[in-house]
Amino acid sequence: MIEEVFVDVKDRMTRAVESAKDGFATVRTGRATPALLQNLQVDYYGTPTPLPQLASVQNQDARSLIITPYDKGAMKDIEQAIRDMPNLGANPSNDGTVIRMSLPDLTEERRKEFVKLVKNRAEDARVAIRNVRRAGKDDLDSLKSEVGEDDVARAEKELEVITKQFIDQVDEAFKRKEAELLEV
Incomplete structure (x- = not known):
């Protein structure tokens, strides 16, 4: 029973x-x-559709991307969605078959804004992990009558160790992204 709680907690934390x-x-x-365009939603015939379902996206070089729509009729919609995308600052252009998107250089101020954004996302992930821990602790507390208080107490200590491992994973991913952002 306790193992089932741990399996669920680990899955949700992952x-x-x-x-x-x-x-x-x-x-x-x-x-x-x-990956910059992975979550971009394009209004395709009135339906919000993820860009990867409408086009292939490839690196042309370190500063630009080439988007090749599967349906040439969606080209204008894709261009508009890219223009409307916040925090990108790109101005796409098309030649009738592909869309070319060049990214402007990031200023130091812009880099710091992105670090703050990533820091907020990391904190949201930590909060989510702590919420999973709380739910797991509640599940363990409900098992006290079945498995005994000592087993539940040991399981709660193990739950804290598991929680720390997952929070450390988020912190490590944040540090890597922060280093990428501040790299000039």
């Missing part, structure tokens, strides 16, 4: 860490990467 890492990937560093 998802929180992965969500944080995905969020970090969408924050722009000095390089152009297809």
Whole structure:
């Protein structure tokens, strides 16, 4: 029973860490990467559709991306979605078959804003992990009558160790992203 609680807690904490890492990937560093557009929603015939379902995105070089739509009719919608995307500052252009997107250089002030954004996402992930810990602790407390108080107390200590491991993973991912952002 206690193991079932741990399996559920670890699964949910793993998802929180992965969500944080995905969020970090969408924050722009000095390089152009297809992950920047991974969560971009394009209004495709009145339906919000993720860009990866409408086009392939590839690096042309360190500062630009090439977006090749599967349906040429979606080109204007994709361009508009990129222009409307906050925190990107890119102005896409198309030649009728592909969309080219060059990213402007990041200023030091802009880099610091992105670090704050990533820091907030890391804190959100830590809060999510702590909420999972709280739910796991509640589940363990409900098992006291079945497995005994000593086993529950040992399990709660182990839950704290597991929580610290996952929070450390978020902190490590944040440090890597912060270093990427501040790298000139």
